[in-house]
Amino acid sequence: MARPVVLVTRKLPPAVEARATRDYDARLNPDDRIYTADALLAAAAGADAMLICTSEKITADLVSRLPASIKAISTFSVGYEHIDVAACRARGIVVANTPGAMTEATANIAMLLMLGAARRGYEAQQMVRRGEWTGWTSTMLLGVDFSGKRLGIFGMGRIGQAVAQRARGFGLTIHYHNRRRLPAGEEQGAVFHASLDSLLAVSDILSINAPSSPETRHILNTAAIARLPDGAIVVNTARGDMIEDATLIAALTTGKLRAAGLDVFAGEPNLNPAYLALPNTYLLPHLGSATIETRDRMGFMALDNIDAVLAGRPAPYPL
Known part of the structure; x- marks a missing residue:
């Protein structure tokens, strides 16, 4: 047969x-x-x-x-x-x-993006590979620590919770916004925010982990970025269309945001070329599940x- x-x-x-x-x-x-x-x-x-x-x-x-x-x-x-x-x-x-x-693999990539963005990983790689590293100095490529910082997680599903689990080990305080609040036993001390605006205001690092939908398209727009603390870091392992590219690029250029770690892009692989010129972006080619x-x-x-x-x-x- x-x-x-x-x-x-x-x-x-x-x-x-x-x-x-x-x-x-x-x-x-x-x-x-x-x-x-x-x-x-x-x-x-x-x-x-x-x-x-x-x-x-x-x-x-x-x-x-x-x-x-x-x-x-x-x-x-x-x-x-x-x-x-x-x-x-x-x-x-x-x-x-x-x-x-892909929960575990994607959460690991989110942490890689956070670390790469916070510790200026792209600039450091370029310095070494171009032969521009001439020796140690006390002010070379200074990044920021995680300890004491607030991680805002937008979308506390499987991947968001796995990111939170890892981030706690780095000393980050966890805040989150989700369609529904998690049961107390699953929050593990994370602070729930009933609105995205509330979450943004306390997010020294913002990790986007929500599903893509018409409601979440361009959710990180001009108004949203304005609510983030000055010098915040944005990480996205969800979908590229959740970010308004021109607005994020402008915020990274002016210094409103310190850095961004991005694994997904609108229109990928044809991402906005302005990202490529920014030294404070840590960019990956949609590797979230790539193990x-x-x-x-x-x-x-x-x-x-x-x-x-x-x-x-x-x-x-x-x-």
């Missing part, structure tokens, strides 16, 4: 592709090309399920044109703003993601979803 066909839209880690080819007639993408909508539809012909990434925009129009054979769409991500979930449900297609898979263990876990969870649906069971991680 023919095996179910699964379309894998991007090149995935070897262990993930090995499992997919072991269990399915897997249509892989060894060249890691980005599918156009028409190419994606052609590749999905006769497939039973799709394992997609955030690069594939599953719009209502595309869903209406998908072959009737598609029973499940499993995304290699936690975020799912690239999928019209309602349109999929209307067609009877199960949509699922990989919640919690072997995390990417394998994401792929296995995505396949777990497909396994269940094609076997007639509920997906373990449905949307």
